[in-house]
Amino acid sequence: MGQSSLSAEIHSEPANRSDVPIVAFKGVNRRFKAPSGGMVSALENISLDIYANEFVSIIGPSGCGKSTLIRIAADLLSPSDGEVRVNGKPPHTARLNREYGMVFQAATLYDWRTVIKNIELPLEVMRWPSARRTARAKEMLDLVELTEFASNYPWQLSGGMQQRVAIARALTFEPSILFMDEPFGALDEITRERMNIELLKIWSKTKTTVIFITHSIQEAVYLSSRIVVMSPRPGQIVADIPIDLPYPRAPEIRDTEAFYRLVSRVRAGLHT
Amino acid sequence: MSQATLTQPSGTQSLSHPSELITLVRPAGTFILVLIGIGLIWEAIKIIFHLDIKILPHVSDISDALLSPIQEGKPILAQLLFDAAIFTLREALLGFGLGASLGFALAVIFAHSLPLERGLMPLVVASQTVPVLAIAPMVVVWLKAGWLSVAVISAYLTFFPVTVNTLRGLSSVPATALELMQSYAATRRQILVKLRIPNALPYIMTALKISATTSIVGAIIGELPSGIQDGLGGAILNFNQYYSSAPARLWATNLVAALTGILAFASVVLVEQAIVRWLPADRSTL
Numbered sequence: 001m002g003q004s005s006l007s008a009e010i011h012s013e014p015a016n017r018s019d020v021p022i023v024a025f026k027g028v029n030r031r032f033k034a035p036s037g038g039m040v041s042a043l044e045n046i047s048l049d050i051y052a053n054e055f056v057s058i059i060g061p062s063g064c065g066k067s068t069l070i071r072i073a074a075d076l077l078s079p080s081d082g083e084v085r086v087n088g089k090p091p092h093t094a095r096l097n098r099e100y101g102m103v104f105q106a107a108t109l110y111d112w113r114t115v116i117k118n119i120e121l122p123l124e125v126m127r128w129p130s131a132r133r134t135a136r137a138k139e140m141l142d143l144v145e146l147t148e149f150a151s152n153y154p155w156q157l158s159g160g161m162q163q164r165v166a167i168a169r170a171l172t173f174e175p176s177i178l179f180m181d182e183p184f185g186a187l188d189e190i191t192r193e194r195m196n197i198e199l200l201k202i203w204s205k206t207k208t209t210v211i212f213i214t215h216s217i218q219e220a221v222y223l224s225s226r227i228v229v230m231s232p233r234p235g236q237i238v239a240d241i242p243i244d245l246p247y248p249r250a251p252e253i254r255d256t257e258a259f260y261r262l263v264s265r266v267r268a269g270l271h272t
Numbered sequence: 273m274s275q276a277t278l279t280q281p282s283g284t285q286s287l288s289h290p291s292e293l294i295t296l297v298r299p300a301g302t303f304i305l306v307l308i309g310i311g312l313i314w315e316a317i318k319i320i321f322h323l324d325i326k327i328l329p330h331v332s333d334i335s336d337a338l339l340s341p342i343q344e345g346k347p348i349l350a351q352l353l354f355d356a357a358i359f360t361l362r363e364a365l366l367g368f369g370l371g372a373s374l375g376f377a378l379a380v381i382f383a384h385s386l387p388l389e390r391g392l393m394p395l396v397v398a399s400q401t402v403p404v405l406a407i408a409p410m411v412v413v414w415l416k417a418g419w420l421s422v423a424v425i426s427a428y429l430t431f432f433p434v435t436v437n438t439l440r441g442l443s444s445v446p447a448t449a450l451e452l453m454q455s456y457a458a459t460r461r462q463i464l465v466k467l468r469i470p471n472a473l474p475y476i477m478t479a480l481k482i483s484a485t486t487s488i489v490g491a492i493i494g495e496l497p498s499g500i501q502d503g504l505g506g507a508i509l510n511f512n513q514y515y516s517s518a519p520a521r522l523w524a525t526n527l528v529a530a531l532t533g534i535l536a537f538a539s540v541v542l543v544e545q546a547i548v549r550w551l552p553a554d555r556s557t558l
Contacts (some may be wrong), residue, residue, distance in 0.1 A: 075454075102452065106448055111550050112473070
């Protein structure tokens with residue numbers, strides 16, 4: 001399968017590519033104070049444009065600054081220097097406008113809230129009226145196929161189910177961007193593969209722009225329309241690989257030769 | 273998918289909390305057994321060491337004292353002590369309310385202002401190193417002897433554990449739980465109400481259990497310099513003076529004071545079980 005013959009099918013709206021990027025990093029550096037006193041560079045000269053409806057995975061070894069990158073875009077950290085734009089605005093403005101949803105590695109559900117109340121949390125913060133809130137949360141529960149668990153508490157759910165609640169919660173206010181920081185990193189391989197299938201289903205329904213952090217090559221290739229490979233600390237972008245497998249992707253695609261070839265390309269990128 | 277990832281068979285069932293009554297009845301049964309055991313050891317010690325009634329009365333001496341009138345034509349001691357316990361309990365409840373509110377308010381202020389925490393926390397700690405016996409007479413002079421002075425003395429003993437524990441609970445919020453709120457652009461007040469306070473509730477409940485019992489001690493001590501005769505403090509002072517002629521009465525009074533403390537503690541446990549409902553049954557506390 002030649003890459004060029006497939007690329008036309010990847011993006012339903014290829015014209016978006018020429019639009020303003022949804023998330024843009026330009027010459028971004030981030031340094032941290034090291035415990036020993038000096039400064040450690042976590043990110044070095046990151047320039048990256050992410051466009052509407054892309055599913056971009058950022059992959060790299062532990063400690064390469066992937067999470068730092070996503071936290072800078074989410075305005076949970078500020079860059080040491082460089083410029084970041086989210087929907088054309090500074091991240092701070094985008095955060096105040098609630099333009100993105102966030103999913104962490106730990107589901108971070110609030111223990112004292114039932115599943116449905118957890119999903120309603122962002123809507124409560126945004127002061128939606130109660131009836132609209134509940135209706136919306138129920139729709140989200142249907143989307144992640146957890147309808148019958150609405151009144152359960154988080155401890156009663158498995159890790160995979162908790163993470164689906166977290167995804168529902170992040171999408172409940174229909175943000176245009178979804179930041180996912182190793183969302184399935186703590187799950188076992190079997191659950192993770194199922195979650196990947198689920199996530200693609202959800203993504204095909206919502207068409208949110210997703211920025212997805214992972215250190216699993218297979219996961220990145222299966223999910224993404226594009227993979228950005230980062231080097232070990234200080235994190236730099238070493239490869240930017242389009243994944244020209246057509247969506248919707250059946251789970252079996254993971255056994256095809258085209259899939260393996262892409263896995264090899266990403267691996268090669270990681271080991272340069 | 274939802275079936276496949278379901279690891280807990282009880283997933284769709286309602287919370288597996290046993291009813292509140294059962295969770296109190298079981299420890300109560302154990303407690304009664306322990307009481308019987310203590311009674312037996314008590315009597316054994318009395319026999320082995322040939323102890324005089326003034327040093328250690330028989331259990332039966334205490335129950336006799338409880339069931340006989342203190343003077344001809346007056347109600348029995350148990351009735352008198354019951355009334356005294358209710359009286360003290362009301363003072364303690366007011367003190368507990370004042371102390372817990374003050375303690376909670378201080379914790380919220382400290383959680384939001386490091387300078388205030390650094391500046392005032394040493395004073396809060398210092399306040400607890402001054403014995404309440406030294407503070408109580410001053411409170412009585414300032415506020416005039418009465419209900420309020422007793423409640424304030426009780427509150428003085430109550431607020432400290434609430435401040436320390438609540439502060440701990442408010443500040444021990446997981447980093448990502450806080451980042452989540454920030455990603456929603458939540459206000460400080462929303463973070464306090466929707467995250468910090470619920471997160472602190474188990475800590476607060478622990479503090480309230482401690483404070484419920486110390487509020488009784490505080491009310492009893494507060495009655496002494498206030499010259500209040502109607503509560504357990506008054507009864508202790510009174511029977512202390514007649515200890516050599518009727519020692520069992522003071523023992524009976526102590527017993528009632530202890531039971532009052534247990535009642536206060538158990539009340540908080542009931543409230544806790546009604547509020548903190550989200551924990552698995554095996555993690556709930558008694």
